[in-house]
Amino acid sequence: MNIPLLEVENLHVKYGNIEALHGISFTVGQGEIVTLIGANGAGKSTTLMAVAQLPPPEAPKIISGDIRFAGQSILGMAPDRVVADLHLVLVPEGRHIFGNLTVEENLKLATYARKGDVNDINRDYKRVYQLFPRLNERKKQRSESLSGGEQQMLAVGRALMSGCKFIMLDEPSMGLAPLLMYDMFRTLKELNEEGMTILLIEQNAHLALKFAHRGYVIDTGEIVAHGPCATLMENPEVKKAYLGG
Numbered sequence: 001m002n003i004p005l006l007e008v009e010n011l012h013v014k015y016g017n018i019e020a021l022h023g024i025s026f027t028v029g030q031g032e033i034v035t036l037i038g039a040n041g042a043g044k045s046t047t048l049m050a051v052a053q054l055p056p057p058e059a060p061k062i063i064s065g066d067i068r069f070a071g072q073s074i075l076g077m078a079p080d081r082v083v084a085d086l087h088l089v090l091v092p093e094g095r096h097i098f099g100n101l102t103v104e105e106n107l108k109l110a111t112y113a114r115k116g117d118v119n120d121i122n123r124d125y126k127r128v129y130q131l132f133p134r135l136n137e138r139k140k141q142r143s144e145s146l147s148g149g150e151q152q153m154l155a156v157g158r159a160l161m162s163g164c165k166f167i168m169l170d171e172p173s174m175g176l177a178p179l180l181m182y183d184m185f186r187t188l189k190e191l192n193e194e195g196m197t198i199l200l201i202e203q204n205a206h207l208a209l210k211f212a213h214r215g216y217v218i219d220t221g222e223i224v225a226h227g228p229c230a231t232l233m234e235n236p237e238v239k240k241a242y243l244g245g
């Protein structure tokens with residue numbers, strides 16, 4: 001039997017004394033695009049931060065359950081090892097780029113823990129600039145002066161420069177004008193076709209369900225529905241709550 005690449009099993013997490021996830025379980029297979037949809041505050045970002053093994057207080061404390069990657073529990077793994085050893089990267093909401101560094105410097109910094117040889121790194125620089133020509137044009141520009149869309153491209157570019165094979169995206173369409181949003185999703189699809197596994201959180205449930213293969217609906221810290229996206233889009237409750245009726 002094929003083991004899913006990522007398995008989250010009965011995950012309970014807390015912020016202080018407040019439980020934010022009440023037993024979340026889901027899987028992501030190698031090469032799949034899976035989306036988590038849900039209302040504000042449902043627990044989507046919390047889930048991604050737990051998978052990335054980010055520490056409290058910004059991220060939640062894991063109380064019970066398991067997170068396995070390629071069959072091995074990763075609970076307690078240092079977050080930089082998750083990136084360097086598992087090639088699993090979270091692109092958080094708000095992007096977290098270094099505003100006072102240039103585009104080029106931000107990309108370079110992302111390679112620091114990477115073990116690949118210099119040819120792999122150079123190949124990935126080329127790939128990032130090819131996927132996002134705007135970043136190429138703005139190489140020497142300080143990142144804080146980029147537009148919101150360009151910063152989002154840089155955040156994805158940094159994930160690629162870290163050698164990422166599994167990308168977790170928290171609201172990649174946030175603040176993007178429609179054309180840039182479709183460009184971003186086209187680029188993500190291209191990356192997926194080259195083998196990148198994607199776990200996506202997206203406020204725009206319609207867009208997310210069109211883009212992904214499978215989806216999970218989170219409501220106040222619990223999974224309330226899941227399945228292939230085509231099936232979820234026909235689910236009357238999903239339609240009513242998340243797709244505008």
Ligand code: ATP
Nearest residue numbers: 015020038039040041042043044045046047057058
């Ligand atoms: P959104 O789409 O609004 O980002 P979300 O589904 O990603 O929502 P989370 O950000 O995961 O939701 O939040 C889940 C719950 O945990 C919410 O009730 C939120 O208020 C709470 N929460 C999130 N971060 C913290 C924190 N650092 N400290 C305390 N509570 C938090």
